Amino acid sequence: MSDDKHRQLVCVAERVLAADPARVWALVANPERIGEWAGLAMVGYMGTELPKTGQSVFVRSTRWRRLAKVRRVEVEAWDAGARVSCLVHTDGSAAAARFELAIHPEVARDAIATTVRLVQRVNVPVVAHVLARWWVEMELNRKLDKIAQAVQP
Numbered sequence: 001m002s003d004d005k006h007r008q009l010v011c012v013a014e015r016v017l018a019a020d021p022a023r024v025w026a027l028v029a030n031p032e033r034i035g036e037w038a039g040l041a042m043v044g045y046m047g048t049e050l051p052k053t054g055q056s057v058f059v060r061s062t063r064w065r066r067l068a069k070v071r072r073v074e075v076e077a078w079d080a081g082a083r084v085s086c087l088v089h090t091d092g093s094a095a096a097a098r099f100e101l102a103i104h105p106e107v108a109r110d111a112i113a114t115t116v117r118l119v120q121r122v123n124v125p126v127v128a129h130v131l132a133r134w135w136v137e138m139e140l141n142r143k144l145d146k147i148a149q150a151v152q153p
Helices: 021-028 031-037 126-151
Strands: 006-017 040-042 056-061 071-079 083-089 097-107 112-125
Touching (some): 021 097, 021 112, 021 126, 112 126
Antiparallel strands (some): 006 112, 056 071, 097 112
């Protein structure tokens, strides 16, 4: 959705964590642990299979509990151990937001770390662009803080 009243907002947050990439991926790719870093809870049955392109799951914010709307999250791309991209459908009429998470190992002579990169793309009203950018960037950095807390020794 791109018209005179809406514009795409692209926000990026990135951080290097002193953690093994396998440990980071084990956190971010496990649906049972999504509440630890993303502030979401799975709604309904998830299954035990690995996510596939086109698969949908349903989530709800843990912050607002029962007042939160259920959102459909569609897996757009899944590169196990490295990257996931999803479309987040908030309601039937709005354009889907796109959320991307990528990890990259940072190997040094005597240590390993992981770069975690979060990207969110969403169409917002032009009049709310500045406020929306502030909010989305704050939320992405909050997710990075929670990932770091969960995976760093």
